[in-house]
Amino acid sequence: MLTQSLNTQVHGSKIAPAAHHVSDQFGAITGHVGLVATEFSYRKDEEIYGEDEPAEYVYQVVSGAVRSYKLLSDGRRQIGAFHLPSDVFGLESGATHRLAAEAIIDTTVRLVKRSSLEKAAGTDVQVARKLWAMTAGELRHAEDHMLLLGRKTAMERVATFLLEMDRRLAVAGMMALPMCRRDIGDYLGLTLETVSRALSQLHSQGILGFSGARQIVLRNRQRLHNLDA
Amino acid sequence: MLTQSLNTQVHGSKIAPAAHHVSDQFGAITGHVGLVATEFSYRKDEEIYGEDEPAEYVYQVVSGAVRSYKLLSDGRRQIGAFHLPSDVFGLESGATHRLAAEAIIDTTVRLVKRSSLEKAAGTDVQVARKLWAMTAGELRHAEDHMLLLGRKTAMERVATFLLEMDRRLAVAGMMALPMCRRDIGDYLGLTLETVSRALSQLHSQGILGFSGARQIVLRNRQRLHNLDA
DNA sequence: CGTCCATTTGAGGTGGATCAACCCTAGTGG
DNA sequence: CCACTAGGGTTGATCCACCTCAAATGGACG
Numbered sequence: 001m002l003t004q005s006l007n008t009q010v011h012g013s014k015i016a017p018a019a020h021h022v023s024d025q026f027g028a029i030t031g032h033v034g035l036v037a038t039e040f041s042y043r044k045d046e047e048i049y050g051e052d053e054p055a056e057y058v059y060q061v062v063s064g065a066v067r068s069y070k071l072l073s074d075g076r077r078q079i080g081a082f083h084l085p086s087d088v089f090g091l092e093s094g095a096t097h098r099l100a101a102e103a104i105i106d107t108t109v110r111l112v113k114r115s116s117l118e119k120a121a122g123t124d125v126q127v128a129r130k131l132w133a134m135t136a137g138e139l140r141h142a143e144d145h146m147l148l149l150g151r152k153t154a155m156e157r158v159a160t161f162l163l164e165m166d167r168r169l170a171v172a173g174m175m176a177l178p179m180c181r182r183d184i185g186d187y188l189g190l191t192l193e194t195v196s197r198a199l200s201q202l203h204s205q206g207i208l209g210f211s212g213a214r215q216i217v218l219r220n221r222q223r224l225h226n227l228d229a
Numbered sequence: 230m231l232t233q234s235l236n237t238q239v240h241g242s243k244i245a246p247a248a249h250h251v252s253d254q255f256g257a258i259t260g261h262v263g264l265v266a267t268e269f270s271y272r273k274d275e276e277i278y279g280e281d282e283p284a285e286y287v288y289q290v291v292s293g294a295v296r297s298y299k300l301l302s303d304g305r306r307q308i309g310a311f312h313l314p315s316d317v318f319g320l321e322s323g324a325t326h327r328l329a330a331e332a333i334i335d336t337t338v339r340l341v342k343r344s345s346l347e348k349a350a351g352t353d354v355q356v357a358r359k360l361w362a363m364t365a366g367e368l369r370h371a372e373d374h375m376l377l378l379g380r381k382t383a384m385e386r387v388a389t390f391l392l393e394m395d396r397r398l399a400v401a402g403m404m405a406l407p408m409c410r411r412d413i414g415d416y417l418g419l420t421l422e423t424v425s426r427a428l429s430q431l432h433s434q435g436i437l438g439f440s441g442a443r444q445i446v447l448r449n450r451q452r453l454h455n456l457d458a
Numbered sequence: 459c460g461t462c463c464a465t466t467t468g469a470g471g472t473g474g475a476t477c478a479a480c481c482c483t484a485g486t487g488g
Numbered sequence: 489c490c491a492c493t494a495g496g497g498t499t500g501a502t503c504c505a506c507c508t509c510a511a512a513t514g515g516a517c518g
Binding site: 074076132133142145150 | 354
Binding site: 153154190191193194197212213 | 473474475476482483
């Protein structure tokens with residue numbers, strides 16, 4: 001039943017990926033009981049929801065990675081955020097999604113109906129507080145990112161990006177970026193060529209090391225911080 | 230008592246502007262009873278709160294205008310939002326203000342203690358919902374602004390700005406901008422000269438008219454929309 | 459009427475975009 | 489197991505939108 005509704009309402013996909021109930025709560029929202037969470041998978045580049053679509057579900061990345069973005073009419077794209085495992089995304093206070101969301105690579109998400117969260121928030125003050133705090137966390141990120149987009153140089157933007165990704169997904173000092181250079185450019189307000197040149201320069205200065213274009217090791221976080229204004 | 234605490238805690242000002250109790254509720258938050266609102270005035274360019282300061286109060290503009298901004302260490306500034314009469318600002322879910330706030334011109338605000346709002350939110354679900362919705366509204370603005378800062382051209386940014394201000398403060402088809410060209414530039418990620426040139430060009434094309442540099446009449450909103458991507 | 463800023467306008471410089479090869483590597487099929 | 493291919497990434501050359509620096513103009517206020 002829920003599975004069916006997901007297949008039709010979440011993205012109206014022709015394919016029908018395996019979806020099944022999980023008894024687990026929507027951990028990141030709170031340990032609140034009584035929420036039914038479902039898992040769902042998307043393939044690389046598949047749309048999860050579109051801009052201005054009704055916001056029926058709230059999502060949490062289980063594995064993979066997601067980009068949230070807005071488009072101008074001529075195709076220029078601004079990625080507002082990348083969502084990595086454990087991140088919640090798609091949470092709205094209003095009726096619709098403000099940004100579209102796509103899987104960057106094959107991705108599994110856990111999701112709950114927005115209406116069930118709203119219901120829980122109506123009876124449990126802690127849930128209401130948590131929903132507000134999550135939106136406030138997104139706002140903080142957006143405010144930091146406005147400073148980057150409005151005022152930082154290309155090298156400062158790339159340095160900021162590397163430190164953010166290092167913090168969020170480095171394992172054993174190494175990070176495996178899920179996204180391509182174009183995605184990074186569209187996140188930082190740059191072209192993919194400018195991103196590539198900045199990374200090459202950091203490499204030649206010994207500040208980072210590559211093991212393939214998307215496997216990066218930061219060799220000198222301090223110097224990267226200095227480059228970041 | 231509260232007056233005294235405001236003088237010392239809100240900005241520690243040497244001057245002591247007139248502050249007095251108002252029986253009125255904090256209208257924009259909700260018609261919730263039991264909240265004590267106070268009025269306070271700031272002179273042009275006076276700081277209301279600094280970046281990373283504890284967020285003790287929530288503010289509503291009564292008259293005047295406010296800029297919220299972040300600074301880089303070398304002084305580059307990104308204004309995240311302008312706050313105009315009836316706007317609420319300074320609302321935080323966390324402990325501190327993420328951006329600094331300053332009066333653009335002589336400004337009067339109404340304010341309430343954050344703790345009293347939190348208390349009200351704990352007992353009244355409608356208040357909790359409203360606080361979330363206000364933060365979500367700020368997030369929507371920030372998301373739109375990221376697209377502008379990351380991907381729009383100078384002319385598109387200025388067109389977007391004019392349409393936003395027209396919507397928010399036009400009276401009888403005319404808008405009186407409270408902020409200078411530098412503020413507009415720091416809001417749009419441009420220099421003040423680029424803003425001035427764009428406005429001059431729109432003027433020469435008959436899209437807008439001036440009555441003094443800050444009194445603007447939009448003569449063709451449709452063409453402005455077309456310039457906005 | 460004079461002073462002080464805000465604004466406009468001009469001239470020239472530049473950081474990042476654009477356009478164009480080329481290269482690498484992972485995946486494919488022979 | 490290797491040749492082939494396609495898509496992602498790198499690098500080079502050139503361009504241009506916007507920035508910087510400079511000067512003139514205008515408007516508000518004493």
